[in-house]
Amino acid sequence: MKQIKNALALHQGDSSFTPRELDKHLSNGQPVIIRGLNKGARAIGCWTPEYFFDMIKKNGDVISPRRLTPVGSQKINFKDITLAPQPISEIVADCIDPEDPDKEIYVPGIRMRNLQYMEQDAPRTSLLRDIAGVYGEVFMGRNTQCVAHFHRDSQALLCQMQGRKHVRLYPPSQLNKLSPFSAFTKYFNRSKINYFQHNRQDFPNTRGIDPHRYPDAVRAQCIDVVVEPGDALFIPIHWTHVTQGKDWNVSMVYFWRARLRDWKVNGPAIRTLMSYPIKTLRFPFSIPARLYTLFRLALLSKQSRTAKMPK
Numbered sequence: 001m002k003q004i005k006n007a008l009a010l011h012q013g014d015s016s017f018t019p020r021e022l023d024k025h026l027s028n029g030q031p032v033i034i035r036g037l038n039k040g041a042r043a044i045g046c047w048t049p050e051y052f053f054d055m056i057k058k059n060g061d062v063i064s065p066r067r068l069t070p071v072g073s074q075k076i077n078f079k080d081i082t083l084a085p086q087p088i089s090e091i092v093a094d095c096i097d098p099e100d101p102d103k104e105i106y107v108p109g110i111r112m113r114n115l116q117y118m119e120q121d122a123p124r125t126s127l128l129r130d131i132a133g134v135y136g137e138v139f140m141g142r143n144t145q146c147v148a149h150f151h152r153d154s155q156a157l158l159c160q161m162q163g164r165k166h167v168r169l170y171p172p173s174q175l176n177k178l179s180p181f182s183a184f185t186k187y188f189n190r191s192k193i194n195y196f197q198h199n200r201q202d203f204p205n206t207r208g209i210d211p212h213r214y215p216d217a218v219r220a221q222c223i224d225v226v227v228e229p230g231d232a233l234f235i236p237i238h239w240t241h242v243t244q245g246k247d248w249n250v251s252m253v254y255f256w257r258a259r260l261r262d263w264k265v266n267g268p269a270i271r272t273l274m275s276y277p278i279k280t281l282r283f284p285f286s287i288p289a290r291l292y293t294l295f296r297l298a299l300l301s302k303q304s305r306t307a308k309m310p311k
């Protein structure tokens with residue numbers, strides 16, 4: 001892992017991070033850590049899992065996706081890492097006094113519009129209120145581990161509200177070293193590497209991948225940063241990133257569409273452009289397949305009804 005020197009801009013508090021500053025970093029495609037951007041938010045002090053559980057119970061539950069990164073396997077297989085969805089209150093209840101403190105519990109992004117009451121304790125900073133089309137997602141759990149990916153067409157601001165999170169960032173030029181899935185699949189923006197195959201007890205776990213299987217990834221240039229509660233991290237479009245949250249942790253991530261002029265010519269951009277016609281091509285083929293599935297389902301339900309009929 002070669003750390004890129006001076007590649008991460010640093011700001012302190014919200015007064016120094018003006019819309020002009022943000023604009024500069026959007027144009028340069030440079031990541032920024034803003035220490036203490038949200039330090040005044042109530043959420044920083046009170047969002048224990050117990051408080052979170054009560055808040056959900058009072059305001060309404062939602063069904064959440066879940067993921068679990070397997071120990072020992074070199075390659076990510078989405079079928080293996082995806083668990084059955086569960087009510088978020090149950091997931092948060094699991095985060096309170098778990099029998100195994102090292103257990104991984106991961107909510108890999110829920111739209112914040114389904115949990116709008118969260119914003120009472122964590123209002124958006126003025127910076128975000130000035131950007132059109134911003135939407136939020138919540139990533140949370142215990143000992144969370146994500147799959148390395150880049151954002152196809154959006155910019156992102158990760159706001160850390162509880163716990164610590166290690167984020168590794170790779171410039172767009174490094175993507176070919178990170179074993180991305182085929183450009184012709186829907187996973188074209190994700191890496192096949194299991195970043196948490198080894199050394200799960202480490203935080204940050206910078207030695208999680210298999211160096212024999214992925215020697216190029218080990219040599220890739222990157223930036224490692226740990227975000228603390230109250231900090232925010234700007235993740236530019238097409239930068240691959242992978243995260244590891246320690247213990248109980250909550251991040252509110254805000255996304256907005258990148259301006260076309262902030263795209264650069266690079267591997268992730270080309271993959272994204274290729275994905276648009278590929279998706280359109282896949283779609284007409286999927287129509288007959290879906291009709292056939294519907295037809296079979298209709299036939300099956302007719303057969304089962306027939307089977308139940310008395311002779």
Ligand SMILES: O=C(O)CCC(=O)C(=O)O
Nearest residue numbers: 139146156158243251253
């Ligand atoms: O925090 C996580 O687990 C993932 C966050 C992420 O991918 C993002 O902020 O874009």
Ligand SMILES: [Fe+2]
Nearest residue numbers: 149151156241
């Ligand atoms: Fe992301």
